[in-house]
Amino acid sequence: MPRILVLPSAVADQIAAGEVVERPASVVKELVENALDAGAKTIEITIEEGGRRLIRVSDDGSGMDRDDASLALARHGTSKIRAASDLVSIASFGFRGEALPAIASVSELELETSESTGTGTRVEVRGGTMIGASEAARRQGTTVTVRNLFSNVPARLKFMKSARSEWRSISETLTAIAVSRRDIRLIATHDGRKAMDVAPASGLRARLGEIWSTSYASNLVEVEDLTGPIHTTGLVERPSDVGTASRRVIISLNGRVIRDTGLVRAAESAYKSTIAPGLRPSLFLGITIPTDSVDVNVHPAKAEVRFRDRWTIERAVENAVRRALGTMDSAASYGRPSWLPLASTSAPAQPFEESRAFVQSAYANGIGFQTSSETTSFTSPDIESPAPSEPIPPLLQLKRTYIMFEHEDGVVLIDQHSAHERILFERFMRGMEQGSGGGQRLLLPLTLHLDPDEQEALDANREYFTQLGFEIEDFGSNTVLVSCVPTPHARFDAERCLRDTLSALTGSRNPGTAAKHEYLAATFACKAAIKAGEELSQSEMRALFASLRDTQLPAHDVHGRSTIVQLSWDELERKFGRK
Numbered sequence: 050m051p052r053i054l055v056l057p058s059a060v061a062d063q064i065a066a067g068e069v070v071e072r073p074a075s076v077v078k079e080l081v082e083n084a085l086d087a088g089a090k091t092i093e094i095t096i097e098e099g100g101r102r103l104i105r106v107s108d109d110g111s112g113m114d115r116d117d118a119s120l121a122l123a124r125h126g127t128s129k130i131r132a133a134s135d136l137v138s139i140a141s142f143g144f145r146g147e148a149l150p151a152i153a154s155v156s157e158l159e160l161e162t163s164e165s166t167g168t169g170t171r172v173e174v175r176g177g178t179m180i181g182a183s184e185a186a187r188r189q190g191t192t193v194t195v196r197n198l199f200s201n202v203p204a205r206l207k208f209m210k211s212a213r214s215e216w217r218s219i220s221e222t223l224t225a226i227a228v229s230r231r232d233i234r235l236i237a238t239h240d241g242r243k244a245m246d247v248a249p250a251s252g253l254r255a256r257l258g259e260i261w262s263t264s265y266a267s268n269l270v271e272v273e274d275l276t277g278p279i280h281t282t283g284l285v286e287r288p289s290d291v292g293t294a295s296r297r298v299i300i301s302l303n304g305r306v307i308r309d310t311g312l313v314r315a316a317e318s319a320y321k322s323t324i325a326p327g328l329r330p331s332l333f334l335g336i337t338i339p340t341d342s343v344d345v346n347v348h349p350a351k352a353e354v355r356f357r358d359r360w361t362i363e364r365a366v367e368n369a370v371r372r373a374l375g376t377m378d379s380a381a382s383y384g385r386p387s388w389l390p391l392a393s394t395s396a397p398a399q400p401f402e403e404s405r406a407f408v409q410s411a412y413a414n415g416i417g418f419q420t421s422s423e424t425t426s427f428t429s430p431d432i433e434s435p436a437p438s439e440p441i442p443p444l445l446q447l448k449r450t451y452i453m454f455e456h457e458d459g460v461v462l463i464d465q466h467s468a469h470e471r472i473l474f475e476r477f478m479r480g481m482e483q484g485s486g487g488g489q490r491l492l493l494p495l496t497l498h499l500d501p502d503e504q505e506a507l508d509a510n511r512e513y514f515t516q517l518g519f520e521i522e523d524f525g526s527n528t529v530l531v532s533c534v535p536t537p538h539a540r541f542d543a544e545r546c547l548r549d550t551l552s553a554l555t556g557s558r559n560p561g562t563a564a565k566h567e568y569l570a571a572t573f574a575c576k577a578a579i580k581a582g583e584e585l586s587q588s589e590m591r592a593l594f595a596s597l598r599d600t601q602l603p604a605h606d607v608h609g610r611s612t613i614v615q616l617s618w619d620e621l622e623r624k625f626g627r628k
Contacts, residue, residue: 069148069151069152070148070151070152070155070198072100072209072210072215072218073096073099073100073101073104073198073209073215073218073219074100074215074218074219074221074222076100076104076148076152076156076195076198077094077096077100077104077106077219077222077223078222078226079148079152080104080106080148080152080193080195081094081106081222081223081226082226083106083148083149083191083193084106084108084110084191085110085226085230085233086110087108087110087111087112087190087191088110088111089108089109089110089190089233090109090232090233090234090249091108091109091233091234091236092106092107092108092233092234092235092236093105093106093107093108093236093237093238094106094107094223094235094236094237094238095107095237095238096216096219096237096238096239096240097239097240098212098240099210099211099212099213099214099215099216099219099239100198100215100216100219101197101198101209101212101215102196102197103194103195103196104194104195104198105192105193105194105195106192106193107190107191107192107193108190108191108192109188109189109190110189110190110191111164111189111190112162112163112164112165112169112189112190112191113162113164113170113191114164114170115170115182118160118162118170118172118182119172119179119182121149121160122149122150122153122158122160122172122174122179123150149193150177152195153174153176153177154176154177155176155177155198155199155201155202155205156176156195156196156197156198156199156200156201157174157175157176157195157196157197157200158173158174158175158193158194158195158196159171159172159173159174159193159194159196160172160173160174160191160192160193160194161185161187161191161192161193161194162187162190162191162192163185163187163188163189163190163191164189165189166187166188166189167186168184168185168186169184169185169186169187170182170183170184170185171183171184171185176201216239219237219239220237220239220244220245223235223237223245224245224260224299225299225301225306226306227245227247227256227260228253228256228257228260228299228301228306228333229299229301229304229305229306229335230304231249231250231251231252231253231255231256232249233249234246234247234248234249235247245260247259247260253282253283253284253333253335254266254267254269254271254284257269257284257333265294266284268286268287268290268382269284269285269286269287269331269333270284270285270286270287270373270374270376270378270379271283271284271373271378272284272285272334272369272370272372272373273369273373274365274368274369274372274373276365276368276369277361277365278338278339278342279336279337279338279361279362279365279366280336280337280338281334281335281336281337281365281366281369281370282334282335282337283332283333283334283335284333285316285330285331285332285333285334285370285373285374286330286331286332287379287380287381288320288323288324288330288374288379288604288605288609288611289380289381289605289611290381291320291324291328291329291330291331291609292324292325292328294331295331296329296330296331297331297332297333298313298331298332298333299332299333299334300312300313300332300334300335300336301334301335301336302335302336302337302338302343302354303336303337303338303340303343304335305345307353307354308353309353309354311359311363312334312336312362312363312366313332314363315363315364315366315367316330316332316334316366316367316370317329317330317332318367319367319368319369319370319371319373319374320370320374321567322474322567322571322602322605322607323374323602323604323605323609324605324609325608325609328609332370334366334370336362336366338362341357342356342357342358342362343355343356343357344356344357371601371602374602374604374605375600375601375602375603376604377603377604377613377615379602379604379605380603380604380611380612380613380614380615381604381611381613381614381615382614382615382616382617383614383615383616383617383620441591441594441595442454442455442456443455444587444590444591444594446465446584446585446590447462448581449581449582449583449584449585450464450465450466450581450582451463451464451465452465452468452585452590452593452594454594456615458615458617458618459615459616459617459618459619459620459621460615460616460618460621461613461614461615461616462613462614462615462616463593463594463597463612463613464581464606464610464611464612464613465579465581465583465585465590465593466578466579466580466581466606467605467606467610467611467612468593468597468603468606468612468613469537469538469578469579469593470574470575470578470606470607471574471597471600471602471603471605471606471607471612472578472593472596472597472599472600473537473573473574473577473578474570474571474574474607475600475601475602476537477517477535477570477573477574478566478567478570480516480517480518481513481516481517481566481570484516487518487535488517488518488519488520488533488534488535488536489518489533489534489535489536490520490532490533491531491532491533491534491543494530494531494532495530495531495532495534495543495544496524496528496529496530496531497528497529497530497531497544497547497548498527498528499527499528499529499551500527501527502555503527503548503551503552503555504527505555506551506552506554506555507521507529507551509554510554510565510569513565513566513569513570514569516566517535517569517570517573518533518534518535518536519531519533519534519535519547520532520533531543531544531547534547535577537577537578538577538579540579540583541577545576546573546576546577549576550569550572550573550576553572553576554569554572571607571608574607575607575608597612
């Protein structure tokens with residue numbers, strides 16, 4: 050008797066079902082995607098007991114005739130694939146009948162379908178065995194009813210969770226589909242109660258507002274970017290809002306909702322130096338790429354994909370999100386967001402990249418402030434003030450901490466320390482990446498006596514301090530000579546800043562979530578930046594304003610705090626009872 054046997058088709062179908070049908074939510078996903086592939090515009094889902102007792106998906110799609118309805122329940126029956134080459138660039142979610150045999154093998158399934166309103170077809174299957182096919186009167190479209198899921202597979206049934214938990218998973222699945230396919234109406238009922246009814250939406254923000262709330266959707270930042278053939282769109286959470294509400298992540302690729310940790314990590318990388326370590330933002334991103342650049346058949350349920358060139362796609366997504374975070378839309382706002390870049394009260398809104406142009410000459414050689422009231426042991430760099438013709442609005446310092454200006458949509462406040470910290474961080478990062486940040490040689494070297502921890506921190510980061518613009522040489526017995534220092538501004542106290550930075554680097558304070566040079570650059574920028582409580586002249590405020598606008602992420606400091614806060618006139622007028 051042979052030791053190797055060919056499994057009966059019923060057993061093979063149940064094994065296949067184990068790959069495709071993980072839980073009721075998997076059934077719902079497959080049936081809804083089949084409806085979408087059939088061109089449905091309205092899809093109704095009925096669920097009982099979290100899908101354990103009943104799952105019914107009804108659509109107004111193209112429907113099938115009697116022969117196709119029977120073939121759809123046969124393994125590998127498809128209307129979308131004709132040759133192996135078709136697998137290279139699948140544009141549909143799947144194909145009618147791909148999951149139906151697997152679902153039918155572990156449930157009681159009934160399929161009703163019609164190509165036109167009038168006479169249709171009803172097919173019944175029990176545990177993978179077809180009971181029969183008959184005529185049925187119905188409108189155009191298809192209805193699939195699944196009862197008693199896993200009733201014939203006790204081993205699978207005992208792993209199902211509570212009805213509440215299974216419904217939660219179904220609800221998340223339907224929400225993701227509704228977000229990615231905003232052109233359809235989706236209606237869902239659970240245990241007789243309507244749980245979802247979303248109409249076709251004009252855009253992603255409108256859809257999110259319909260599902261959650263208008264206020265939630267209005268606070269998200271728009272992403273729109275094209276890198277070669279990679280088109281990234283969507284909405285992402287403002288850094289100032291991250292961690293204040295439930296985190297939600299929905300990623301779609303060519304209209305298909307997928308799970309891909311690489312893409313999520315790439316989008317999250319754009320938030321580096323804008324949010325505190327450990328926080329993770331909400332992301333609603335749609336990525337469109339050529340269909341022959343991705344293989345959607347690596348996962349039985351098509352939840353995961355394989356890219357031909359993953360690195361390029363991930364970098365495109367990261368850059369798209371970072372550009373969105375580099376606009377004033379991402380700044381913290383009270384009241385209606387102004388959605389405007391730093392601009393004069395009379396100048397029209399313009400893309401942020403264009404608004405950077407005029408400050409290039411003002412800040413090309415370094416970051417500093419012109420002042421004659423301070424004397425130091427080194428000469429500060431010669432920084433030009435912004436040209437008189439540029440649109441910098443009148444600036445007012447509040448509490449020697451905040452810079453305020455008026456905009457046609459409201460009042461904008463800038464934290465002077467956070468702003469300078471952001472400016473210095475990006476300058477130091479550029480210097481480190483280029484190998485040298487440049488510095489000013491001192492007339493008389495500084496002699497510093499370090500404690501053992503400070504000496505250890507210096508030794509571990511010596512090359513990065515050099516890239517920041519320091520020249521430090523050992524002088525024996527934990528003593529060093531500093532002959533060259535960075536020149537971030539004329540008020541810079543090199544000795545205090547170096548000691549404070551070394552102190553911050555000692556022990557286990559490095560959180561390890563950022564690269565070592567990024568952590569050092571952030572720490573040094575914080576110590577070197579002008580502080581709250583320092584009075585600034587008009588020329589200094591103007592230079593700070595212009596320099597901040599030249600950064601990649603102006604609205605956030607390196608600790609995840611807001612650098613810019615916008616207060617709308619609407620909100621002020623409500624507070625004063627004028628609205």
